[in-house]
Amino acid sequence: MNDRIVAKRPAGTGDAGAREGVPAARPATEAPIPPTTEADQNAPHVRPGDRIFRGLATGSGIFIVVLIGAIGLFLLLQAIPSLALDQVSFLTSREWSTGDVNNMRFGILDLLLVTVVSSAFALLIAMPIALGIALFLTQYAPRKLSRPFAYVIDLLSAVPSIIYGLWGLLVLAPVLTPVGEWLTDVLGWFPLFAEGNVSIELGGTIFTAGVVLAVMILPIITAVSREVFDRTPPAHIEGAIALGATKWEVVRTTVLPFGKAGYVSASMLGLGRALGETIALMIILSATNAAFGWSLFDGGATFASKIALAAPEFNDPRSAGAYIAAGLVLFVLTFVVNAIARSIVAGHKEYE
C-alpha cells in the first residue's frame, strides 16, 4: 500500500519524496482531495469540518426546493375548491366576480394580458436604456465618474414602490398625457396605440404603468449588466484593439458577445420584478369593467394589483381561493420566465 501511495505523489505537490516515512502518514489527508477509484479501498477519512459544511450546504439546497414546492402546493390546495365552484372557464374568461360565493365567475385572461403587456412594454423601454448605461459605465465613463454614477443608479432600486406609484400617478401621468394623446391621434389605427378603455387624461393606463415599471426595473438590469460587462477578459479587449478596432468595435466584438447571456438574464430578472410589482400598479392603473382591447391606453389590473385590491374579500375562503388561483398563475408565469432565461444563458455556454 505504501509503495502505491509514494508512487502517486509526484503527480501532486512538488515535494515528492521529500521525507522518508512522512508519506505514510499523509495519504489519509491527501486521498479525499483527488477522488480516485481507489478511494473506497482506502476508506477515506472525512474531516468533521467537511462533513458539517457539506451538511449545511446540502440542507440549504434542499430547504429552498422544499420551500418552493410548499408554496406551490399551498397555492394549489387553496385554489382547487374555488376553481371547482367557478361558473366560467378560469383560463379563458375575462369576467371577475367573486362577491357572490354561490355564483363565482372568474377568469384570468385579462389579468394575464395586462400583466404581460405592461411588463413587456416596460422591458422594451428599460432594456436598451440599461444597456446604454451599463456600456457607458464600464467602457466610456472615466473611472472617477463611473462609481458615483453607478451608486445613483443603484439608489433607484432603493426607492419604495409606493413612492413610484404616487410619482407615476401624480407627476408622470400628467406629463405623459400629451404623449398619449399624440400617439392615439397619429398611430391610433394600430391596436396598441388605439384609444383605450380608460381616460388618458387621468393617466391610469398601461402606458403610464409601463413607463413607471421601466424605471423600477432599470437599476437591476443595469447593475447586473454592468457587472458582467466589467468582467470581459482584458485579453479579448486587447486583441480587438490590436487588430485596429475602434472603441465601438471593441464593444461590439468583445464586450457584447461576452456579456450577452448576462444581459439577457439581467433583463429576465427585471421582467420577473415587473410581473410581480404590486403597489405601484395598484395606485396607477384605473380599474375598468371593459375588457382589455390590446391597447396601451387601456386600464385594468395585473395579477398582483388585483389581488392586493381584493384584500377585503379574503374573509371568505371561497372568494380568497379565487385570488389565490390567480396568484398561482402568476407564480407559474414567473417560473416560466426564469426557465426561459436559464435556457438562453445555458444555450450560450458553449462559447465560454
Next chain:
Amino acid sequence: MAKRIDVKDLNLYYGKFHAVDGVSLAVPPKNVTAFIGPSGCGKSTVLRSLNRMHEVATGARVEGKVLLDGEDIYASTVDPVQVRRTIGMVFQRPNPFPTMSIRDNVVAGLKLAGERNKKKLDEVAERSLRGANLWNEVKDRLDRPGGGLSGGQQQRLCIARAIAVQPDVLLMDEPCSALDPISTLAIEDLITELKKEYTIVIVTHNMQQAARVSDQTAFFNLLGVGQPGRLIEVDDTEKIFSNPSQKATEDYISGRFG
C-alpha cells in the same frame, strides 16, 4: 509590406512612473528582432509602444519617435487605430475571440476594415491559416468556435488573425510562454517562415528561442528597483550570444544575472 522601424529616444511612462528610458534602435525589414531581458525591464512596454498599444493603459504616456518607414506613428495627424491595422500583434496568452468561429476569428481584422465580400474573406481565411500552418488541422471545422482549439492551435489562430490583414510589421509578446515545447517549436518554425514576408519583433524570456529565431537581439536591463528600464545593447544575435560588448549582457545570457 514589410517596413522598417526606427525608434528614436523613446521614453515611456505609466502615470508618474518612468518605465523605459531613452531607447533608440532600428529594426530592418524582413528580419526578426528579439527583445530579451529580465522581468520588468520594459521590453514588453517598448514592444507595445510600437503599435501604440502602450497608451491604452490609463495614464500611459509616450515621448520620442517611432518611425515606420520614415513616418512617425506618434505624429499628431496619425490615428492610432490605423497604426494598429498595419502593425499586427500576438499576445502572451492566446486570445481568440471566444464567441467567433475559427473563420470569423481569422478575418475579424478584415471585417473591421470594412471587407464584406464573402469570397474574398474565405480566400483570406484559407491563405492566413495556411500561412500560420493551421489550415490542415482546422479546415473541416472552420465554423466551430476558436476557443475549442488547443493552446498551441489557438496561438497559431491568433497569428493567422494578425497576418490576415497583411500588416507591415508583426509584434509578438512572449508568444510561446503559455505553450508546450512542441507547440513552441511549431511557432518558431512559423516565425522563420513569416520573416520572408514580414518584419517581426518578438519579446521572449527564452534565450535559446531568441538565439534560434532572431537575426538581431536587443538586451534590456534594469539598473535597480524603481528605476526605468534601458536598452543595454542591440546587435546581431550571433554576436550578442557569443561576444557581447557589454558585461551586463554577457552576465545575463550566461545565467550569472543577479
